[in-house]
Amino acid sequence: MSELFAVWIAAILTLMVYSYLFADNPLYRLAQHLFVGSSVGYSAVVVIHNVLRPRLVEPLLDDATGNWPYVLPLLLGLLLLTKARGTTAWLGNSSVAFLFGVGAALAIGGALIGSLLPQIQASWVSVLPNTAGGAGAAVNNILLTVGTIGTLSYFYFTMGARKGPGSGLLRFGSTVGRWVLLITFGAIFGNRVMAYVSLLIERVHFLLGDWLGLVG
Amino acid sequence: MECPHCGAANKPDSLFCGECGEFLGTPKGITCAMCDTPHAPGITACTQCGARLIPPGVSPAELPLELGDEAAVTDEVEGVVPEDAEVAQEPGEETVPPWLKKLEAVPAEEVAERGLEGEDLERGELPEWLEVPTEFEDMLSEASIAADEEEAAPAEEIPSWLEALRPEELEGVEDISAAAGPAEATGLLKGIRGTLGIEPILALPRRAVPVQAVSPSSGAYERAELFDSVVREPARPGIELAQRRRVEKLAASTVRWMTYLIIAAAVVVPLLLGSNWSEANMSVSAGATAMYDTVEALPQGALVLVSHDYDPGIAGEMIPQARAVLHHLMGRGVRLISVSLTPEGARLSRQVLDEVAEAHGYSYGEEYLSLGYVVAVEAGPRSFFEGLVTHGWSDFVGQGEEIALMVEFAGAPEYLRLWLEQVQGPYGVPMAAGVSATADPFARPYYHNEGRRQLIGLITGLVGAAEYERLSGQAGPALTAMDSQSVVHIAIVLLILVGNVAYFGGRVRGK
Numbered sequence: 271m272s273e274l275f276a277v278w279i280a281a282i283l284t285l286m287v288y289s290y291l292f293a294d295n296p297l298y299r300l301a302q303h304l305f306v307g308s309s310v311g312y313s314a315v316v317v318i319h320n321v322l323r324p325r326l327v328e329p330l331l332d333d334a335t336g337n338w339p340y341v342l343p344l345l346l347g348l349l350l351l352t353k354a355r356g357t358t359a360w361l362g363n364s365s366v367a368f369l370f371g372v373g374a375a376l377a378i379g380g381a382l383i384g385s386l387l388p389q390i391q392a393s394w395v396s397v398l399p400n401t402a403g404g405a406g407a408a409v410n411n412i413l414l415t416v417g418t419i420g421t422l423s424y425f426y427f428t429m430g431a432r433k434g435p436g437s438g439l440l441r442f443g444s445t446v447g448r449w450v451l452l453i454t455f456g457a458i459f460g461n462r463v464m465a466y467v468s469l470l471i472e473r474v475h476f477l478l479g480d481w482l483g484l485v486g
Numbered sequence: 487m488e489c490p491h492c493g494a495a496n497k498p499d500s501l502f503c504g505e506c507g508e509f510l511g512t513p514k515g516i517t518c519a520m521c522d523t524p525h526a527p528g529i530t531a532c533t534q535c536g537a538r539l540i541p542p543g544v545s546p547a548e549l550p551l552e553l554g555d556e557a558a559v560t561d562e563v564e565g566v567v568p569e570d571a572e573v574a575q576e577p578g579e580e581t582v583p584p585w586l587k588k589l590e591a592v593p594a595e596e597v598a599e600r601g602l603e604g605e606d607l608e609r610g611e612l613p614e615w616l617e618v619p620t621e622f623e624d625m626l627s628e629a630s631i632a633a634d635e636e637e638a639a640p641a642e643e644i645p646s647w648l649e650a651l652r653p654e655e656l657e658g659v660e661d662i663s664a665a666a667g668p669a670e671a672t673g674l675l676k677g678i679r680g681t682l683g684i685e686p687i688l689a690l691p692r693r694a695v696p697v698q699a700v701s702p703s704s705g706a707y708e709r710a711e712l713f714d715s716v717v718r719e720p721a722r723p724g725i726e727l728a729q730r731r732r733v734e735k736l737a738a739s740t741v742r743w744m745t746y747l748i749i750a751a752a753v754v755v756p757l758l759l760g761s762n763w764s765e766a767n768m769s770v771s772a773g774a775t776a777m778y779d780t781v782e783a784l785p786q787g788a789l790v791l792v793s794h795d796y797d798p799g800i801a802g803e804m805i806p807q808a809r810a811v812l813h814h815l816m817g818r819g820v821r822l823i824s825v826s827l828t829p830e831g832a833r834l835s836r837q838v839l840d841e842v843a844e845a846h847g848y849s850y851g852e853e854y855l856s857l858g859y860v861v862a863v864e865a866g867p868r869s870f871f872e873g874l875v876t877h878g879w880s881d882f883v884g885q886g887e888e889i890a891l892m893v894e895f896a897g898a899p900e901y902l903r904l905w906l907e908q909v910q911g912p913y914g915v916p917m918a919a920g921v922s923a924t925a926d927p928f929a930r931p932y933y934h935n936e937g938r939r940q941l942i943g944l945i946t947g948l949v950g951a952a953e954y955e956r957l958s959g960q961a962g963p964a965l966t967a968m969d970s971q972s973v974v975h976i977a978i979v980l981l982i983l984v985g986n987v988a989y990f991g992g993r994v995r996g997k
Binding site: 291309312313316317318321328374376377379380381383384385388389391392425454456458461462463464465467468469470471472473474475480484486 | 713735745749753754757758760797798799800802803829830832833858859861863864865868904906907908910911913921924925926931932934935936937938940946947949951963964966967970971974975978
């Protein structure tokens with residue numbers, strides 16, 4: 271019974287959202303507000319029951335002496351609450367500094383190890399068919415090389431108006447990079463359209479199947 | 487103006503007489519004692535400051551015959567200074583100016599310092615550098631002779647017009663000041679009344695001009711009201727323009743609703759027909775194959791970490807992926823740990839996990855575990871992995887046990903990048919990913935990095951889920967939806983073509 275009720279609620283809310291096809295209306299607004307409110311409320315509950323209670327409160331309540339280091343994050347977290355008032359906001363500066371410092375260190379280190387260096391290494395490819403693994407792979411690697419250099423040239427903003435062969439080559443690379451970027455944006459847009467079509471199909475399948483029972 | 491010499495009439499403000507050529511200005515006129523403005527003869531009051539130039543009761547004709555010399559006028563006036571006027575100094579007294587007295591008081595030492603030592607000066611004598619040059623001696627001697635002659639002139643020769651300036655009691659007037667104004671207290675005009683000028687008139691208030699009565703004709707008010715109503719009314723397009731706009735609006739609305747209907751039909755009709763063309767014919771990408779092969783190669787009981795990083799908005803793409811891969815993983819008999827970097831993802835993944843686990847007879851806590859939400863910042867995945875594997879804080883994981891595979895379901899590229907940069911890179915964990923179609927362009931470079939194998943396998947969107955279902959031989963909702971997806975894509979391509987043809991056709995016709 272509860273499942274049937276949930277299906278009806280979900281179906282009605284889905285139709286309320288699709289009513290936006292006609293125009294902006296109160297039904298669409300109601301569904302939007304319900305979605306935002308329930309998401310925020312659910313997130314707060316999850317954070318309390320999945321993070322704060324099991325990872326901070328319970329260790330301190332079970333064995334406060336042995337788990338005394340947990341006091342430090344608790345203190346830093348409480349100091350963050352002082353940011354709510356302007357007169358006491360300075361008390362939370364140390365917490366913010368800690369968060370930003372640790373976050374920046376992890377982000378830079380992770381980006382170097384996980385993205386930057388491996389991707390630089392991945393762009394160092396052979397353009398010769400015998401070493402690239404065939405003519406098709408060689409063409410693919412040539413496109414990769416030209417696209418990478420062209421995109422880097424496009425973002426070389428200090429090119430200026432210098433004359434000479436080097437500047438002309440840079441301009442040509444910049445033009446190539448612009449086209450590579452346009453193709454990339456087109457691919458991103460196409461993928462996004464495909465994603466939305468998939469979501470539409472999922473909703474229609476829900477309405478026809480779970481709600482109306484027309485599709486098995 | 488009239489020339490005082492020959493009586494000829496001249497234009498006002500003439501400087502010289504047109505008849506006799508005599509100068510008509512200052513030399514023959516009167517200079518105002520208050521503001522030094524020169525005036526032609528015959529003017530009673532100063533034209534600049536308003537002060538009287540001649541006393542009241544005296545006509546310009548009675549003025550001294552020729553007031554050509556201002557010095558003479560001054561001497562005449564000095565001669566009629568009242569007896570009670572303060573005399574500056576006694577006659578015959580040695581007149582030494584203050585600056586000269588100061589010079590005399592300079593001590594001898596200072597004089598010596600200034601280089602005056604050696605000059606034999608008696609008291610009262612001027613030094614050589616103060617003596618009058620010889621070229622000015624004649625001029626000064628003439629001036630002193632003239633002054634002596636004037637001093638010798640008897641006091642009785644005061645002109646009548648100056649005598650008239652002497653204060654006198656007015657008969658019948660109680661208050662003299664009321665009649666002639668306050669008397670001057672200092673200067674040459676001390677004791678004389680009536681010297682204050684007439685207050686000049688700055689401006690006169692403008693006289694109101696009576697408005698002439700207007701007698702509108704009959705119907706004028708009606709026309710005015712009609713004009714007013716026309717002006718106030720907002721501009722309305724003409725009938726033809728309004729009709730054309732209505733047609734254009736209707737056409738745009740029709741095109742929009744036709745597009746909606748075409749897309750809706752492309753989605754609904756294949757679902758209602760239950761076609762399975764894609765199930766039998768669709769090709770499978772290399773990324774999906776690689777991911778399937780990686781899972782297929784996992785030994786039974788291997789530890790697999792699965793992260794469900796999506797929210798309800800993108801769940802329509804991600805849950806079919808998760809369902810297909812989890813079916814395959816549990817079919818291989820591996821142990822699963824599930825987490826999520828989004829709060830909603832924890833609940834959504836738990837539903838799928840329990841559903842698939844029930845199908846495969848998995849028991850919670852022994853063969854699969856859901857650890858819920860992990861904070862989606864850099865420290866979240868890093869600390870989670872460090873604690874789970876290195877310190878073995880969960881009973882599910884043995885100390886030092888390695889993760890055989892990590893499967894990431896990312897609704898956005900940020901989540902994928904977090905796991906890649908904080909876990910896969912530093913710890914070298916084998917990783918495969920299922921991403922939404924939106925995140926695919928950002929994930930694909932990691933998959934194509936053949937040297938580092940950052941992503942062993944990659945599936946994208948609902949299509950990737952369908953590919954995985956087809957590989958694993960378990961038809962699910964993704965494969966069912968593929969016919970609709972294909973038809974919609976074909977419809978979109980056709981609509982784009984038709985729209986471009988219409989657009990460029992309109993440009994050719996000049997619209």
